[in-house]
Amino acid sequence: MSHKLRPESLMMTHGYKPELSEGAVKPPIFQTSTFVFQTAEEGKAFFEVAYGLREKGQDENLGLIYSRLNNPNLEILEDRLCLWDKSDDCAVFESGMSAISSVLLEFLKPGDLMLYSTPTYGGTDHFIHDLLVKINVTALPIRPDHTKKDMIKMIEKSGKADRLALIYLETPANPTNDLFDIGRCAKVAKHFNKKYKDKKVHVAVDNTYMGPLWSHPLTLGADIVLYSATKYIGGHSDLIAGAVLGSKEVIGRIKVLRTFLGNMVGPHTAWLLLRSLETLKVRMEAQMKNAQAVANFIKYHPKVKRVHYLGCIPQGTKEYKLYKKQYSSPGAMVSFEIKGGEKASFKFLNALSLIKLAVSLGSTESLAQHPASMTHIGVSDEDKKAFGITSSLIRLSIGVEHADDIIWDIQQALEKV
Numbered sequence: 001m002s003h004k005l006r007p008e009s010l011m012m013t014h015g016y017k018p019e020l021s022e023g024a025v026k027p028p029i030f031q032t033s034t035f036v037f038q039t040a041e042e043g044k045a046f047f048e049v050a051y052g053l054r055e056k057g058q059d060e061n062l063g064l065i066y067s068r069l070n071n072p073n074l075e076i077l078e079d080r081l082c083l084w085d086k087s088d089d090c091a092v093f094e095s096g097m098s099a100i101s102s103v104l105l106e107f108l109k110p111g112d113l114m115l116y117s118t119p120t121y122g123g124t125d126h127f128i129h130d131l132l133v134k135i136n137v138t139a140l141p142i143r144p145d146h147t148k149k150d151m152i153k154m155i156e157k158s159g160k161a162d163r164l165a166l167i168y169l170e171t172p173a174n175p176t177n178d179l180f181d182i183g184r185c186a187k188v189a190k191h192f193n194k195k196y197k198d199k200k201v202h203v204a205v206d207n208t209y210m211g212p213l214w215s216h217p218l219t220l221g222a223d224i225v226l227y228s229a230t231k232y233i234g235g236h237s238d239l240i241a242g243a244v245l246g247s248k249e250v251i252g253r254i255k256v257l258r259t260f261l262g263n264m265v266g267p268h269t270a271w272l273l274l275r276s277l278e279t280l281k282v283r284m285e286a287q288m289k290n291a292q293a294v295a296n297f298i299k300y301h302p303k304v305k306r307v308h309y310l311g312c313i314p315q316g317t318k319e320y321k322l323y324k325k326q327y328s329s330p331g332a333m334v335s336f337e338i339k340g341g342e343k344a345s346f347k348f349l350n351a352l353s354l355i356k357l358a359v360s361l362g363s364t365e366s367l368a369q370h371p372a373s374m375t376h377i378g379v380s381d382e383d384k385k386a387f388g389i390t391s392s393l394i395r396l397s398i399g400v401e402h403a404d405d406i407i408w409d410i411q412q413a414l415e416k417v
Contacts, residue, residue: 007083008281015079029271030072035064052256068262073270080277081233081243084212085225089251091244091258092270096208096228097123098263099242103224104128104166106257107202110136113160115151115188116168117142117180119387121206122375124170138163144178144319151188164192165199169222170206171326175335175371175395176388177209177308179322186221202250208232211362213284214329224250231362235276235283241265283364283400287332290366290406291398295334297407303344303414305392308335333361334396335371342391344417345370349394351413354405361397366406368396 016027037043046063049056050070056062064070078090093099104127108114116128118141128139140154155161167189171180182205189201204224205217211232217225227233229241244254258264265273295309311330313320323330338344349357355366359375369375376389384390398406 010083011080011277011280014083015076027073027076027271027274030067030267032067032071032267034066037063050259052252067267068264069259071267071270073267073274074265077265077270077273077277080274081212081245084280085216085218085245087218087225087245087251088248089246089255091251091254092229092265092273093242093244093258094263094265094269095240096226096230096242097127098261099226099228099244100124100206101127101131102254102257102261102263103204103226103244104132104168106253107166107204107224108132108135108137109165111160111163112165113138113140113155113158113163114166114168115140115142115155115164115185117144117170117173117178118383119173119176119178119376119379119389120168120170121174121208122371122378124168124206125376126378142180144180148184148187148191151185152191155188155192161192162196162199164196164201167201167203168206169204170209172209172310172331172333173387174209175308175333175376175393177310177331177333177335178387179310179319179326181322182217182220182222182326208362209333210327210329210331211280211284213281214288214331215327218246220326223247229273230360232284233276233280233362234273235280235363236272237360237363237365239269239272241269241273284332286400287362287398288329290400290403291332291334291396292330293403294396294398294406294410295330298334298336298410298414301411301414303339303417305337305339308337308388308393309333332398334398336394336396337390337392338394338414338417340392340417342370342373345392345394347417348413351416352409353412354401354409355396355413361395363397364400366397366399366401366409368394371395 046065048054049062081090167185169180186203189203192201202223205222206226208228208231224246227243229243292311298304299307310323313323355368358367359369372389372391
């Protein structure tokens with residue numbers, strides 16, 4: 001009797017053959033720099049595929065060459081990540097910014113035009129405004145309320161409609177939880193793909209905030225999905241990594257660039273990520289349940305002006321309809337505005353006991369930070385105001401501690417404000 005196993009079940013075994021590793025139930029760490037070829041002809045064939053000189057044959061396996069190109073830990077990890085996002089292929093990097101910068105460098109050339117959602121992660125924002133401008137890439141910011149018509153008009157008005165190459169989204173947005181319509185942006189890309197048939201416009205989505213569990217952008221019209229795998233995928237604040245997923249053609253291009261940038265993840269980090277994938281679903285579900293309890297507590301607190309959480313979006317609104325279309329959960333990221341500006345924010349953060357004052361997110365421990373003066377300090381004051389990254393905004397990443405203990409800590413810290 002046939003039965004299709006779910007991703008959380010396959011995370012234990014998929015892509016690994018114990019008989020090739022002395023019967024070990026878990027993949028060992030393949031801590032080696034190079035691999036032996038059986039014949040010179042085999043080595044030549046492996047290199048032809050690795051360097052993109054020819055396509056891999058239908059029944060051909062890309063053999064192991066050198067750990068900058070491939071490694072058993074890396075390959076098993078990439079195979080397993082594909083299951084969550086229903087993707088053809090995956091490339092894992094040594095950091096989230098390695099993944100982001102590699103995608104931007106591969107799909108944007110001097111003179112090109114890109115659309116990008118705002119706000120976005122501070123590192124991405126800096127890369128767009130500091131590095132891409134130096135190679136003559138024009139970047140147009142979009143907001144959640146921009147319609148398809150608005151975006152097409154912006155692109156045409158730029159005078160570079162024929163050079164549109166990438167639409168880059170981060171949704172939900174960091175740190176405000178703003179939602180961008182992936183399907184709408186895919187329609188904009190399709191419009192220009194039809195108009196300028198010699199140039200393909202790709203849609204890339206940073207899905208870090210929802211992890212591979214609660215949203216699947218490739219099924220919503222995106223061509224590329226990115227993660228800071230440091231966050232939910234790693235989930236223990238003990239590694240740095242990034243991941244990109246998409247079609248064979250898209251990831252093939254990215255892997256060739258990765259080969260020569262040399263920014264793939266190492267075998268030990270890949271092994272740690274394989275460990276983390278086994279508990280991804282149970283961790284994220286626990287974090288989401290805790291976040292719902294936290295949001296329900298702080299939204300009624302007299303010292304809180306506003307809560308930014310998907311679970312607090314009013315039903316019947318356009319935003320709620322988009323939330324239900326794109327996500328299967330409200331997630332575990334909660335931002336809120338405290339009354340009293342930066343002074344009150346700092347008093348609250350300094351009074352926390354259980355929750356740690358640190359950047360990053362998606363880990364087993366709860367974390368709190370002040371975006372305006374920390375992760376998004378490089379964003380201009382004008383943009384901070386426009387995006388709602390105020391001095392009153394606090395971002396919480398909810399962990400797996402007991403919900404009552406997290407709420408106790410928030411309550412006692414608010415009392416000190």
